Amino acid sequence: MFDRLENIGGHRTTVLGQPRVIDSPVGKAVEFDGVDDALFIDNHPLAGAETFTWEAVFRPDGGQTEQRWFHLSEQDPTGADTANRMLFELRVAGDQWCLDSYHQSGTESKALLNRKSLHPLGVWYHVATVYDAKELRNYVDGVQEGAAQVHLAPHGPGRSSVGVRINKVFYFKGAVHLARFTRKALSPSEFLTPPVFHRKG
Template sequence: MNFYNCIVSFSFVILFTIQSFSQEDFYYRVWQLNNQDSIAGFKTTFLIDKPDKIKTQFGESLYFDGINDGLLINHNPVAGFTNFTIEILFMPDSSSNLDNYEQRFLHIKNSDDSRRILIELRLVRNNKWSLDTFIKSENSRCTLIDTSLQHPTNQWYHVALTYSDGLMKHYVNGNKELEGKVDYQPIDSEAKISIGVRQNMKSWFKGTISYISFTNKSLNPEEFLLLRKIHY
């Protein structure tokens, strides 16, 4: 299945300054997921249950069971960003529940759901998965998915979603898979983020998440912050 649907309407928190981006302020936030009760200093709420803390090659990480493990944080890490890059270091698991093939593992939205960012996957046959990303702003939206682009489960991956100047792109292990046009509008500081599930507690993720980073620029693959952690 190939699906490309874009509608454009015409009506640990860490801050760093990178010298190579001297023309404007550049900073990123890195979240290490190694505590169920607090991430990057922000208190979490369990949706419905909490993920397990496990040891991985990247240190302690959080394992989500794909049934009822999810976290909600009353904070928006991309608040006010006009451009952005979101990176995730994770290992998707195969699912024993055949109905749970749509798995959302990062969801940012404002209070009335008019602006939204989703990073998710689709489980396909033979224990493989495809990346699925979505951006919505009022009357503009874009979904990027191509289920012919498949990756084995039970391996560590770096995924990234970038946005700049009306164009969103997504990557797996530094390789661009898809891009599309969307009129993204910044999401306000009152928005929330969920990890491991949609905020309405549907589409549970099964697998492990180690790190998430948020940058206020659309990075190129050679600039990705978490990609260097993957050895493939």
């Protein structure tokens, strides 16, 4: 739950810029300005997972064309980020957006981006990426948008960033309400929220 800045899910955060906790129709959330706001979290919640479901409830508000709004990064023993990563990204097209889910593990990588599946900005959405050890899939409000066969080895320990890519580029304009990480492939009927989550504000 994104209802505070000093820690998320019991993990310590580093705050960049001035993200703020807001009240919204879906509950407390952290809002980012798309310029220099971000949270870095000392945890990679899917490290070691062979299968997984990554869910989030968020509100995109516009901003730059490409945004990396949730990044899970593996780190090596020295604490440096490796190339292994999982991301929720978005692309803004006018007053609409589309979801981009990117995953890399070793030499294997896959981006799920359906530019034809556009959604209005300024609305709360549930998004999910699911991996069953054979196929990677992504969803918006319970509706599948992309899928690809890929072999993704489990990540090692690491850290996360919310509101920006881990190397502090492609800042996010909008808000994040919550995230859930499950170490198995869930069906849409098992997702955290109802498939239709369109609430403004």
